[in-house]
Amino acid sequence: MGKLVNRIALVTGGGRGIGKGIAVRLAAEGAHVIINYSRSRADAEALADAVRAEGGSASTICADLSDLAAIATMFEAIKREHSHIDILVNNAARGSSGMPRLDTSTPEQFEAMMSLNMRGLYFTTQAAVRLMRDGGRVISISSSSTMARVPGLSIYAGTKAAVEAFTRIWAAELASRRITVNAVLPGITDTDLLRGSLTPEMARQIGESVPLGRMGTPKDMAGIVAFLASEDGGWITGQNLVAAGGAA
Numbered sequence: 330m331g332k333l334v335n336r337i338a339l340v341t342g343g344g345r346g347i348g349k350g351i352a353v354r355l356a357a358e359g360a361h362v363i364i365n366y367s368r369s370r371a372d373a374e375a376l377a378d379a380v381r382a383e384g385g386s387a388s389t390i391c392a393d394l395s396d397l398a399a400i401a402t403m404f405e406a407i408k409r410e411h412s413h414i415d416i417l418v419n420n421a422a423r424g425s426s427g428m429p430r431l432d433t434s435t436p437e438q439f440e441a442m443m444s445l446n447m448r449g450l451y452f453t454t455q456a457a458v459r460l461m462r463d464g465g466r467v468i469s470i471s472s473s474s475t476m477a478r479v480p481g482l483s484i485y486a487g488t489k490a491a492v493e494a495f496t497r498i499w500a501a502e503l504a505s506r507r508i509t510v511n512a513v514l515p516g517i518t519d520t521d522l523l524r525g526s527l528t529p530e531m532a533r534q535i536g537e538s539v540p541l542g543r544m545g546t547p548k549d550m551a552g553i554v555a556f557l558a559s560e561d562g563g564w565i566t567g568q569n570l571v572a573a574g575g576a577a
Contacts, residue, residue: 332358332359332555332559332560332561333358333359333415333555333558333559334358334359334360335359336359336360336361336415336416336558337361337363337414337415338355338360338361338362338414338415338558339362339365339407339414339418339457340352340355340362340363340364340365340418340420341417341418341419341453342365342366342422343362343363343364343366343373343376343418343420344364344370344372344373344376344389345369345372345520345521346518346520346521346547347420347518347550348364348418348420348421349372349376349547350547350550351547351550351551351554352376352380353376353379353551354548354552354554354555355418355551355554355558356380356385356386356387357383357385358555358559360558361388361411362380362385362386362387363387363389363390363407363414364376364377364387364388364390365389365391365392365403365421366389366391367392367393367394367421370391374389376389377389388410390403390406390407394421394445394450395423395441395445395448395449396449397452400452400453400456404456404457404460408460413462414457414462415464415465415466416465416468416558417454417457417458417465417466417468418468418554419450419453419454419468419469419492420470421445421449421450422445422446422450422470422489423441423442423445423446424485425481425482425485426438428480428482430480430481431483434483434484439484442484442485442488443488446485446488446489446491447488447491447492450469450492450495451495454467454469458503458506458508461508463506463507463508464506464507464508464563465506465508465509466509466558466562467503467508467509467510468511468513468554469496469511469512469513470512470515470550471490471496471512471513471514471569472514472515473515473572473573474489475489475490475493476571493512493514493569496510496511496512496567496568496569500566500568501567504566507563509557509563509565509566510566511557511562511566511567511568511569512568513550513557513570514569514570514571514572514573515545515550515572516539516544516545516571516572516573516576517535517539517544517545517576518544518545518546518550519532519543519544519545520547523544532544538576539573539575539576540575541574543574544574545573545574553570553572
């Protein structure tokens with residue numbers, strides 16, 4: 330506890346799922362957590378209230394990160410309130426809804442995923458590092474789907490593969506400022522959204538297929554992010570860390 334006291338952390342897409350788990354953990358470690366959301370205001374506000382009820386510090390900010398103007402406005406607001414940030418967690422992303430294959434995908438499906446998962450993440454990070462103090466942390470959530478051969482995942486996995494390339498190169502570009510840059514690649518993770526798409530039997534079978542015997546959880550991912558954000562993780566940079574229970 331307390332490893333991130335006096336740190337300002339921005340968690341994009343922080344109101345639900347993995348982002349929620351990360352926000353809770355960083356706040357528990359002492360950071361002030363800025364919870365970004367696009368549509369789920371009620372979830373984000375409820376999470377901030379819960380963090381404060383546990384003695385933590387949190388605020389919320391609305392911005393659709395597929396909109397470059399919204400990114401600029403968000404960082405202007407953060408700068409007015411905090412003057413700087415120390416930790417950026419790039420979690421906001423759009424999934425592969427409908428599993429579009431090469432022969433059936435549309436330009437609209439391509440643009441929807443690219444505009445948030447790749448372009449939005451790129452320019453969010455650019456704005457963040459301009460506001461970030463030296464010695465900061467950039468941590469992006471990628472996906473173990475970048476190593477998969479699953480029909481219907483090409484656009485989504487392509488966006489996440491770009492994040493992994495960004496990670497390696499940004500680590501070199503930002504090293505002189507002692508800003509570390511890493512990505513976490515979750516395997517199948519047990520979130521409310523995933524549970525809503527699975528029968529209990531499907532969930533059981535997925536869990537049993539993982540060498541460690543269960544699906545990952547937001548808490549699992551949050552622990553890895555908290556380590557990378559801490560001083561203890563300061564000698565790790567440019568890495569894409571697979572967190573899939575041995576499944577990938």
